[in-house]
Amino acid sequence: MSNKPAHTTTILLAVFITFLWSTSWVLIKFGLKNNLPALSFAGLRYFTAFLCLTPIVLTSPKERAVLRSLSRTDWGWLALLGLVVITLTQGAQFLSLSYLPAAMVSLVLNTTSVVVGVAGIYLLKESPSRLQWLGIAITVFGVGVxxxxxxxxxxxxxxxxxxxxxxxxxxxxxxxxxxxxxQEHLSPLVVTFVSMGIGSVVLLIIGVVTQGIGILTLTDWAIIAWLAVVNTAFAFTVWNHTLQTLSAVESSIINSLMMPQIAILAFFFLGETLTVKEIVGLILVGVGVLVVQLRKRT
Structure with a gap:
């Protein structure tokens, strides 16, 4: 019983982190409306976050030892991870938000777990259960609606x-x-540090070369700094801490709160409205993804 208050506190902390991540979408839209080039904006956010992690990694004897022990193969895999996670994924996300409403992008991204589940059939030889197939069907139907x-x-x-x-x-x-x-010899912090460093540098170079960097105002720099320091470096650190206490099911449910949070924030701060059909679609996608995740992680 004595652990119940602490567990409740951890749940509330995790919910707060999802709220921070949801506000990122609004801040990104604000930055894009200020004519920040999408790719350069994304590159600056994650390169600044990488700089925030640098003193943490380099002042830790344990993390420095992990860095020194990296083989060429390790560097290759981490570089690939950075190019996929940061350069491709985040660059494309900022681009999508420059064209589409936040709620629409959020809905598309929430189908990720369904795609992973289907891909697992071929790549990991993991066959979805009947309940998972039901969740996939609900998600696809929700996207259609x-x-x-x-x-x-x-x-x-x-x-x-x-x-x-x-x-x-x-x-x-x-x-x-x-x-x-x-790979047991790799620490989560070093994986994040190296992959984010490589991915953000490549993304920033691509952004500057193809779109320029624009004229950054004090407000623009404040948005970039907040996204990098609070919503990236701080939020991911705290989230990883909550995962030490929360079950996979709990973290999955809490993480699924982002889609309605983004829709609500976009309504109040960006003036993005939803039709009844779109609200029903969002709900169906949320339920479908949750069914897939709950069955997968229990």
């Missing part, structure tokens, strides 16, 4: 292409991250 009928042309088509690229990048990151995290 939200989007159909739709004409995928022009800016909407570009935005959806970027959003789907982000979702596929998330799925690839999940499968790749599972492989890398099985």
């Amino acid at each position: 939200y989007f159909l009928p739709i004409s995928i042309t022009g800016v909407l088509g570009l935005g959806l292409l970027a959003a789907v690229s982000t979702m596929l990048g998330n799925a690839a990151s999940s499968l790749l991250g599972r492989k890398i995290n099985l």
Whole structure:
């Protein structure tokens, strides 16, 4: 009984972290409306977060030892992870948010676990249960309810292409991250530090070369700093701490709160409205993804 208050506190802390992550979407939209180039904006966010992690890693004898022990193979896998997680996935996410409403992008990204589940059939030889197939069906139906009928042309088509690229990048990151995290000699902090460093530098270079960096105002720098320090470095550190206490099911449920949070924040701060059909679609996708995750992790 004595652990119940502490467990409740951890749950509330995890919910707070999902709220921080949800506010990232609003802040990104604010930055994009200020004419921050999408790729350069993403590169600056994650490169700044990488700089925040640098003193933490380099002042830790344990993490320095892990860094020194990295083989060429380790560096190769971590570089690939950084290119997939940061360069491809985050770059595409910022691009999608420059074209589409936040709630729409959030819905597309929430299908990641379904794609991972289906990909696992072929790549990991993991066959979904009947309940998981039901969850997949509910998710697909929810996506259909939200989007159909739709004409995928022009800016909407570009935005959806970027959003789907982000979702596929998330799925690839999940499968790749599972492989890398099985290596016991690699610490989570070093994996994050190295992959984020490589991925963010490449993304920033691509952004500057293709889009320029724009004229950054004090507000722009404040948004970048907050996203990097609070919503990335701090939030991921605290989230990893909560995972030491929460069960996989609890963390899955809490993480699923982001989709409705993003929709609500987008309504109040961005003026993005939802039709009844879109709300039903969001709910169906949320339920379907939750069914897949709960069955998968129990």
